[in-house]
Structure formats: structure tokens, C-alpha cells
Amino acid sequence: MHSAPPATLTSAPAAPPLDTVLARATAAAERIRTSSPADRARLLTVLADALDAAAGRLIPVAHRETHLPEARLTGELARTTFQCRLFADRLATGALDDVRIDHADPDWPMGARPDIRRTTVPLGPVLVFAAGNFPFAFGVLGGDTVSALAAGCSVVVKAHPGHPALSRLTASVAAAALADAGAAPDLLQLIEGERDGADAVRDHRIKAVGFTGSTRGGHQLFQLAAGRPDPIPFYGELGSTNPVVVTPAGWAERGADIADGFAASFTLGSGQFCTQPGVVFVPDVDAFLAAMPPLVAGPMLDARTATGYATALDDLAAQDGVRVAARTPGGDGLPDVAVLRTTTEAVRTTPSLISTEVFGPASLLVEYGTLDEVEEVLGDFEGTLTGTVQGGHALDEDGLRMLDALTRHAGRVIWNEWPTGVTVSDAQQHGGPWPASTAPTTTSVGTAAVHRFRRPVAFQNVPERGLPPAVRDRR
Amino acid sequence: MHSAPPATLTSAPAAPPLDTVLARATAAAERIRTSSPADRARLLTVLADALDAAAGRLIPVAHRETHLPEARLTGELARTTFQCRLFADRLATGALDDVRIDHADPDWPMGARPDIRRTTVPLGPVLVFAAGNFPFAFGVLGGDTVSALAAGCSVVVKAHPGHPALSRLTASVAAAALADAGAAPDLLQLIEGERDGADAVRDHRIKAVGFTGSTRGGHQLFQLAAGRPDPIPFYGELGSTNPVVVTPAGWAERGADIADGFAASFTLGSGQFCTQPGVVFVPDVDAFLAAMPPLVAGPMLDARTATGYATALDDLAAQDGVRVAARTPGGDGLPDVAVLRTTTEAVRTTPSLISTEVFGPASLLVEYGTLDEVEEVLGDFEGTLTGTVQGGHALDEDGLRMLDALTRHAGRVIWNEWPTGVTVSDAQQHGGPWPASTAPTTTSVGTAAVHRFRRPVAFQNVPERGLPPAVRDRR
Structure with missing residues (x-):
């Protein structure tokens, strides 16, 4: 949060x-x-x-x-x-x-x-x-x-x-x-x-x-x-960046749903949620971007939060190997909605890319070649409130492996749902290793x-x- | 410990x-x-x-x-x-x-x-x-x-x-x-x-x-x-001083047993137990001392521990309002066994008297007039692993009150037994507020x-x- x-x-x-x-x-x-x-x-x-x-x-x-x-x-x-x-x-x-x-x-x-x-x-x-x-x-x-x-x-x-x-x-x-x-x-x-x-x-x-x-x-x-x-x-x-891994099967079988769900989740509440999906591993960034719906967000909590968001977004976009992939100007007191892109290779060089929280309606897509790369860069990752796997209709070996990789770092591990919207119940867990x-x-x-x-x-x-x-x- | x-x-x-x-x-x-x-x-x-x-x-x-x-x-x-x-x-x-x-x-x-x-x-x-x-x-x-x-x-x-x-x-x-x-x-x-x-x-x-x-x-x-x-x-x-309160009924009904039990508990393992009763509130120090058996202790763990004990004992004995009431010289590589005495009035002036751990076979008797005084000086007390009430054969209002007073500070609260000898079980609790x-x-x-x-x-x-x-x- x-x-x-x-x-x-x-x-x-x-x-x-x-x-x-x-x-x-x-x-x-x-x-x-x-x-x-x-x-x-x-x-x-x-x-x-x-x-x-x-x-x-x-x-x-x-x-x-x-x-x-x-x-x-x-x-x-x-x-x-x-x-x-x-x-x-x-x-x-x-x-x-x-x-x-x-x-x-x-x-x-x-x-x-x-x-x-x-x-x-x-x-x-x-x-x-x-x-x-x-x-x-x-x-x-x-x-x-x-x-x-x-x-x-x-x-x-x-x-x-x-x-x-x-x-x-x-x-x-x-x-x-x-x-x-x-x-x-x-x-x-x-x-x-x-x-x-x-x-x-x-x-x-x-x-x-x-x-x-x-x-x-x-x-x-x-x-x-x-x-x-x-x-x-x-x-x-x-803090928490709430990584999401879209597996190859997930992308092949549920790609359009995943792109829609992602857009709704990372812009919900103008991205001002502790469980906002801030980092998403996908096999093909261009295809993912093409599948995404138009992006909108409401106003930020206050002027200071809006300024902090703009600064954090610019800082992340200025990092080596990071580019702005899509940016919908807010205007009229509304924040820009932004999707940034990078690769597992850039994250290997700069691990902090996937642990830098941007508090607002922005998220970072990380393109991977194989899930080995995802597992490797997650190895140095710190703690997070949530970790999500977006897989195919059935849980396959890739999904199992990514669920396990995220369990090492997250307080809540999610399959084919989104991390925003934290229910209050007896089994809920909201926490995780530092800095979550x-x-x-x-x-x-x-x-x-x-x-x-x-x-x-x-x-x-x-x-x-x-x-x-x-x-x-x-x- | x-x-x-x-x-x-x-x-x-x-x-x-x-x-x-x-x-x-x-x-x-x-x-x-x-x-x-x-x-x-x-x-x-x-x-x-x-x-x-x-x-x-x-x-x-x-x-x-x-x-x-x-x-x-x-x-x-x-x-x-x-x-x-x-x-x-x-x-x-x-x-x-x-x-x-x-x-x-x-x-x-x-x-x-x-x-x-x-x-x-x-x-x-x-x-x-x-x-x-x-x-x-x-x-x-x-x-x-x-x-x-x-x-x-x-x-x-x-x-x-x-x-x-x-x-x-x-x-x-x-x-x-x-x-x-x-x-x-x-x-x-x-x-x-x-x-x-x-x-x-x-x-x-x-x-x-x-x-x-x-x-x-x-x-x-x-x-x-x-x-x-x-x-x-x-x-x-x-650290922990593991206070014991001997209630008026405890003293009247079980005085000899309590004095015996205390002597055995505070000298057990040469007083090198984390749960050693280091502070004992009694209504009449002279009578309590008279009821105590001869005191003996085995060797300390090592020379450094023995020196540390001797120094801590001297320091406590030198405090205003504290006197050595009984000291059995050890000699021949054995530590002195010591009982010190003070009053609730002195503790009111110097609250640290009852939170100063002396690691070795020594304990401090604190004479009280009324249990109000005990409750008052315990109010400023820090955390402790154990708190013990030595009461009469039946639990009376005094006993209830002292159990409650000690529950505020202790991880384990004991009635008519001694804190040394920590069983390992499912319900055991070994801890307490700082510094326990x-x-x-x-x-x-x-x-x-x-x-x-x-x-x-x-x-x-x-x-x-x-x-x-x-x-x-x-x-």
C-alpha cells in the first residue's frame, strides 16, 4: 500500500x-x-x-x-x-x-x-x-x-x-x-x-x-x-510491484482476456492500489499492446500524488533498456496512463527495474524469450504483496513452475485472476518479504x-x- | 536466557x-x-x-x-x-x-x-x-x-x-x-x-x-x-528477572515450603538459568531468611561468567537501599551464594533494582508492607519471561490480583510452582515484552x-x- x-x-x-x-x-x-x-x-x-x-x-x-x-x-x-x-x-x-x-x-x-x-x-x-x-x-x-x-x-x-x-x-x-x-x-x-x-x-x-x-x-x-x-x-x-507472468499457453489461449484484465487492473483506482500489477512478463510485447483496449484513468488523490507519479514514471522511462510503449495523455487534471516496455535482458542488467514501484496508472511490460529467463530475473527479486500467473485454461508445467517461483517472493499467489481487489476473509494474507x-x-x-x-x-x-x-x- | x-x-x-x-x-x-x-x-x-x-x-x-x-x-x-x-x-x-x-x-x-x-x-x-x-x-x-x-x-x-x-x-x-x-x-x-x-x-x-x-x-x-x-x-x-510475589496467605500457610523452594530454584544450575527467580517480594524479609535452608551452588560455566557474576552482584549490593542479607562464600573455584534485600520504598525510588539481572546464584528479596506497594512498583516494570505467585493453599483475592499484575509483564505466569525447569510442550511460552x-x-x-x-x-x-x-x- x-x-x-x-x-x-x-x-x-x-x-x-x-x-x-x-x-x-x-x-x-x-x-x-x-x-x-x-x-x-x-x-x-x-x-x-x-x-x-x-x-x-x-x-x-x-x-x-x-x-x-x-x-x-x-x-x-x-x-x-x-x-x-x-x-x-x-x-x-x-x-x-x-x-x-x-x-x-x-x-x-x-x-x-x-x-x-x-x-x-x-x-x-x-x-x-x-x-x-x-x-x-x-x-x-x-x-x-x-x-x-x-x-x-x-x-x-x-x-x-x-x-x-x-x-x-x-x-x-x-x-x-x-x-x-x-x-x-x-x-x-x-x-x-x-x-x-x-x-x-x-x-x-x-x-x-x-x-x-x-x-x-x-x-x-x-x-x-x-x-x-x-x-x-x-x-x-x-512497497510492492506485484509481478504477473503471462505464460505461453496463457497468451495463446486467453490472450485477449488477459490484455483486457490487465488494462482494467492496473488502471483501477488510477493505479493507486498497493496490489496494482506493476510488472508483467509477456512473450510478445507488440502483440500484447495490440490486444489492449483504450486506457483511461480517473483523477489522482491529490496534486502531490500526481506530481510524484509523473516523476516516478519519467524516472523509470529514462532507465536504460526501458521505453514508453503507450501513453494516453490525461489532460484536464487527469493523469497520463502509461505502459512501458523492457526485456528480461535489461532486467538482468538492472534488477531494480522490476522492484521499482510507480504509484499511479502505469505498468511495465517485460518481454521474455523463455520462462527460464523469467525464473532467473525473479531469483534476485525482493518481496511483493502478490504474484500472479496468467496461464491457459488448464494448469500446465509452465504454470506450476511460475506459481512456485512467485511463492518464494509473494504473500499472495494468484492463478488467472488479478491482484487488485483484496477480499477480507479468514484466509486472506496481505504482506510478504521486505519491502512488502x-x-x-x-x-x-x-x-x-x-x-x-x-x-x-x-x-x-x-x-x-x-x-x-x-x-x-x-x- | x-x-x-x-x-x-x-x-x-x-x-x-x-x-x-x-x-x-x-x-x-x-x-x-x-x-x-x-x-x-x-x-x-x-x-x-x-x-x-x-x-x-x-x-x-x-x-x-x-x-x-x-x-x-x-x-x-x-x-x-x-x-x-x-x-x-x-x-x-x-x-x-x-x-x-x-x-x-x-x-x-x-x-x-x-x-x-x-x-x-x-x-x-x-x-x-x-x-x-x-x-x-x-x-x-x-x-x-x-x-x-x-x-x-x-x-x-x-x-x-x-x-x-x-x-x-x-x-x-x-x-x-x-x-x-x-x-x-x-x-x-x-x-x-x-x-x-x-x-x-x-x-x-x-x-x-x-x-x-x-x-x-x-x-x-x-x-x-x-x-x-x-x-x-x-x-x-x-534478559529477565522473573519476579515472584509471596502473598500474605502464602507466607502464613506455606512459608517453610516457599523458602525451601526458592533456595532450590535460585541456586539451580548455579543460578545460570534464564528463568531464575531474581526478585522475590515477601512480607517479612527477616522471617523469610530465617526459614531458608543452607545455600550451596556448583561451579560457574567459566571464569568470565564467574567474574561477570561477582561484578554484577557487587554493583547491585552497592545500590542505595540494597543490603546483602546472606552470603555463603563459595571458595575453591565456587561462587558465593547471595541473598540481597531491599524494600518496595527503595524500588519506588530506583525502579531498575527489580529489572537488573544478576546472572548467577543471587536473588533480591523485596520487603513489602501491602500488596498495593507491590502492584505499584510492578507498574513501571519491564518485560520478563516468567512471573510467579506463591500463595496459600487456595487462590484468594490477593493471589488473583498478583496473577493479573504479573500477566501484564510476563510470558509465563505461575501459581505455587517455580519458574526454573521449562518444559517443552505445545502450550509452552518462552518470551515476553522487552527485554525478555x-x-x-x-x-x-x-x-x-x-x-x-x-x-x-x-x-x-x-x-x-x-x-x-x-x-x-x-x-
Whole structure:
């Protein structure tokens, strides 16, 4: 997930100083720490209902600040409240409990074993850096916030500077809903500005950080978290080029569909998606270009993102061995849509070509002679959120080989579908080796995201009433 | 888990250079990457058998280098091979698979959902820093190595300088066993020396680090891992003081047992255990001291550890408000056994008193007036591997309150038992908030340790034969 470089933003005059925010977050964490999963399920449901009820106020503000179409924003808000309710449901059914019970065993081979019951407890106050490109789904009440609340943590959200009014409105809707539900409104607080964000990462009261944004910004904040006297987990979702391999059979059997699907996927949301297919290996670039439909894209999130896109596009196009193959001028405030082309040979010389993310409606076609070449250049590739194989109607040896090659680098591996459009479910995985994620063993989307914000505790020989309910004999 | 500060050690002349080791580890990782859990179960069993068969050669070398009694070493070796077999069993039964399957659902509320199946894949070559105090259980074939192999990763072990001959012998026994089993012997390689260890942490071919040792050394290596251009997970088990609270009822009802148990636990292994109870809150220090049996301890691991202990003990004893309450001179190469005393009032002034680990047979008694005082001083406490409540025969309100207070800081919470003697099982948890661990959401002991070295991958719309066996419809 990529976003515009943050800018310093003056906080609203009434906003309390950071120290007060963090003191309140600590107190709120203490209150929610021992809440039951059912309590937290109720809170998430209340938040979802409040957000849905405020749609008429939220969407116009989001549209004004992000230029995203209302239909897209309506869908994204629905996704966001669905996400709240999915976590609520899984909390209520116990699916997010992480329970391991070893009863006492005098005959355990390494020596008598005591009764040990392991479950998880919340980490404490979590700091969330909201993203610019999904003002709802990765915003104030987005995935990181919802998974941290589901985990039983209080949350401080650093608002994205791209949509300050929406961030404040969302936070105030949430605060009112929490108050109505009898919960501490400080469970979810907003801060603004780069400096407060960085200071909060360094503050000992923050126990974990969730971040969605650029590789550069995320790397800096990661270093701050790691440089604390008491380092804390930093869950950053940074950059990704989401390679796609079109196999020979794919091209022969499904070429027109693939070209259409590609055009729709890389321009979706004006290419401002973390899972945008930014690199596509094809056997014949000219033929692929000829099969592509006309390219269109809507406006960029803001002027800074548009400028960043134009610069990144020019930089990539200026690399040795890279050419612009197609460029549809946007004009009238719209971005150019661009397809660039290169070859596996050029990538062999300059491996960074396939790991350079261009945040906007552009993608790089890489012409290959054989899949051996693709496998070779992928060998030096870094991490990515997704890897896609576009094969023929049936899975052949080429397809198997490319699925395996991409599994080494990607958090999600896709066959004959496109990486944009990330469903929220129990099996979803959104992450991957650096720089896709700073924490490759975790996910930032899907219900497994909750486990980032809880830590295991083993209870040894603890009587029934001293145990957390999840590990009692009678629950 | 604490260990002596490492010293530079010349590698054996025949040892290949680090670059060769890492190239081999990469090739070995590639070969084991797609192995089946059953294959890896077989390898771990072969390793366990080989280690058991070599006990007659291993234990004398271990005894010579660590001064640990042969009976202890025999028990520790049994624990180590049991650990191999436990992971092997759990691999064979599929218990370590981490599987989530969401079948396609056209009616999924946020929009039609594709078929998504999530399981995990190995991270790649893992670097393990072995500990000094458990030459087998946290040594070359210790918990980190076994969990990384179980995860399907190749392993490079940085030998602890306290037992170089044992490390080399263990590695050669393992290499021979792997060769006999037809596996790549480079699956497990040894390196020596501080410089190679640090260089390996920084090398892009290493994909994760496991470390057991001192807070200072671990913190430095953690910074190296975080400072890479491509940061990697660093799983460090560092320092811990393992606080114990003796409640008023505990003292009244079980005082003599508690004093006996404490004396045995804090002097076990000459206090060189990561879970040694280093801080004990008692209502009456004088009475507690009077109830304690005579104190004895065996030799320290080596001269450097002995010197480090003596210095740390003197430093703690010199702090304002701390006094030596009992000190049994060791003499004849044995360490002094010491009990220090202070008060909750002194801890309130100097909170570090209860987070200062003294690695050796010493412990600090903290006299309290009320449990309010204990709760207050624990409020500023950092992380710890274990927290123990010694209460009366039944769990009362005081006990509940102290269990809860310790759950905020500890990875394992114990009632009326002692923290030393860490069983290896499915529910075990060995870790905790910093500095107990650099990765509080993970464990370094127990079968859950395997998940540190695998990352999730979601397979979307992938046909049956392209899926890993664990997520196929027909397994």
C-alpha cells in the first residue's frame, strides 16, 4: 500500500497535546485489557453501525479530499464496516482465541509436565499510521485499527495528511459511538502531523505500530521503533510491484482476456492500489499492446500524488533498456496512463527495474524469450504483496513452475485472476518479504491480523478462577 | 536466557569462509524448501538418534567446557533429543500446518470472494546464536535450530565461545547423520567468532535470526538486523528477572515450603538459568531468611561468567537501599551464594533494582508492607519471561490480583510452582515484552516456535495440483 509523502499539518486547535493523548491511551488500554471478546465484538458492531449511519456525511468529505468517485467510496465504506462486523463475528464465536492446553502429565518423556494453558493478551496502546489511498479501509477505522481494537488494545491513529477533515469526522463519529456504548472514548484517538507521529513511535507508552504507506516513510518509522531503548513490533506494509507472468499457453489461449484484465487492473483506482500489477512478463510485447483496449484513468488523490507519479514514471522511462510503449495523455487534471516496455535482458542488467514501484496508472511490460529467463530475473527479486500467473485454461508445467517461483517472493499467489481487489476473509494474507512488509510472518488484512497485537502467555498450575476464560475447563 | 559475553574465537583452520557457508546455506534452503513435513520429521528423528548415540562422546566434552555436572548434562541432552522428536511428531501429524481455507463465495457481503487457501512457507536460511548456559538445549541442535529445521529452513549456527569443542563435535555428529539420511549436510552449518556472527546478521542471504543471550549483546545484533537495507525478523531472548510475589496467605500457610523452594530454584544450575527467580517480594524479609535452608551452588560455566557474576552482584549490593542479607562464600573455584534485600520504598525510588539481572546464584528479596506497594512498583516494570505467585493453599483475592499484575509483564505466569525447569510442550511460552524478548508475539520454546520461521502465503484460485499439499481438498 503506497501513499503520498506526508506533510506537516497543523492540528485542530482543540486537539490535546501528544502527551495527554498517550496518557489517555494508556488508561484506555488498561480498561479494555480485560474486556471479553463479546464486549469487543459489541464495540466493533457499534462502530460499524455508526459509520454506516454517517455515510451521508462521510462520503462527500472523502470525495472532496481524495477525488475518488462516490461509488468507489460507498463501496469502500461498505468494505470497512463489513470488516468491523467480520472481526466482531469471529470474536463472538471464539475463532480469534489462540488456545493451547497441555494438561499435567507425570509421564511426559522429558520429565513430569505441569498443567500449562496458553492464550494471548493485548500488547497495549497501538499506534496506527493511516494510508492515503484508502481513506476508509486503511483510514481511521481501517484494518489496522479494527484488528487492534479486536485484539483488546487502545489505538492512536496518525491521520493521513491527504484527508484531514475526513479523519477528524471519522474519529468524532467513532468517539460518539463509543460514548453511547458506554465505552471509553479514548479507546480511539487521532493525532496529526509528522512530528507527533514520529514522537509517538518513540514513546514508551506505545507498544506496537501499524503502518501503511511508502517504503521510504515506513522504513524511517521502522528504524525509530527499532532504535527505542525498548524496541516494539512494527507492522509496516510498504512497497510492492506485484509481478504477473503471462505464460505461453496463457497468451495463446486467453490472450485477449488477459490484455483486457490487465488494462482494467492496473488502471483501477488510477493505479493507486498497493496490489496494482506493476510488472508483467509477456512473450510478445507488440502483440500484447495490440490486444489492449483504450486506457483511461480517473483523477489522482491529490496534486502531490500526481506530481510524484509523473516523476516516478519519467524516472523509470529514462532507465536504460526501458521505453514508453503507450501513453494516453490525461489532460484536464487527469493523469497520463502509461505502459512501458523492457526485456528480461535489461532486467538482468538492472534488477531494480522490476522492484521499482510507480504509484499511479502505469505498468511495465517485460518481454521474455523463455520462462527460464523469467525464473532467473525473479531469483534476485525482493518481496511483493502478490504474484500472479496468467496461464491457459488448464494448469500446465509452465504454470506450476511460475506459481512456485512467485511463492518464494509473494504473500499472495494468484492463478488467472488479478491482484487488485483484496477480499477480507479468514484466509486472506496481505504482506510478504521486505519491502512488502516489515513483518513477513504477519498479515495486515484478514482476521489473522488480530494476532499482531496480542502476545502469548502460558499459565502454569493456575487454578480455574485465576485463568482467562478462554483456557478454563468450563468456559 | 543469559550467557557470558562472547569473545573472539579463531575458527578451526578447515572451516570454510563465511561467504561459502552462506552460499551453501542458500542452496540447502532451496532444497529443503519444498520438502514435506514427513521428510523433515524423518530428518529430526535421525538427528535425535545420532545425538543420543553420541552421548558418550558429547557429555565429557560438555562437562570439560562448561563445568556442568554430568547428570545435568545427561538430562539436558535427553531434553534436547526429546525436543527433536516432539517437533518430528507434530510435523508428522500435521499439527504444525497452519491452514485457513475460504472457499469461493459469490455471496460474501463485501463482494464475491475467490477461493483463498492460506498456509505457510519457510523464510529461508536462519542464523542461530547459541547460548552459553544450555550447551545442548540452546546449543547447536537446540530449540532455535530444531524449530528452524522443522520449519523447512537451513540453519547457520554461530557457536557460543564458551564451548567451541562441543559445538564442533555436535555439528559433525549432525552432519554425518544428515549425510547418512541422504539429506544435504549443509542444512546445518557452524560458524565461530563475533565478527562472522555480526557479518552473517547483515548478509542479505540470512532471512531470520534466533538469539539467546545477554540483553546487551542481543540488543546490538537486533540493531544490526533492523539496520539492514532489507530488515529481517530477529527473535532474541534476552534478559529477565522473573519476579515472584509471596502473598500474605502464602507466607502464613506455606512459608517453610516457599523458602525451601526458592533456595532450590535460585541456586539451580548455579543460578545460570534464564528463568531464575531474581526478585522475590515477601512480607517479612527477616522471617523469610530465617526459614531458608543452607545455600550451596556448583561451579560457574567459566571464569568470565564467574567474574561477570561477582561484578554484577557487587554493583547491585552497592545500590542505595540494597543490603546483602546472606552470603555463603563459595571458595575453591565456587561462587558465593547471595541473598540481597531491599524494600518496595527503595524500588519506588530506583525502579531498575527489580529489572537488573544478576546472572548467577543471587536473588533480591523485596520487603513489602501491602500488596498495593507491590502492584505499584510492578507498574513501571519491564518485560520478563516468567512471573510467579506463591500463595496459600487456595487462590484468594490477593493471589488473583498478583496473577493479573504479573500477566501484564510476563510470558509465563505461575501459581505455587517455580519458574526454573521449562518444559517443552505445545502450550509452552518462552518470551515476553522487552527485554525478555525482541519479538513478544512469539515463543522460543515449545512447538509454536516453528511459526517464527515460516511466513503465510494465500493461494487464490489456484488449481488443486498447484496448491501445497496442506491446503488441497485431497491431502
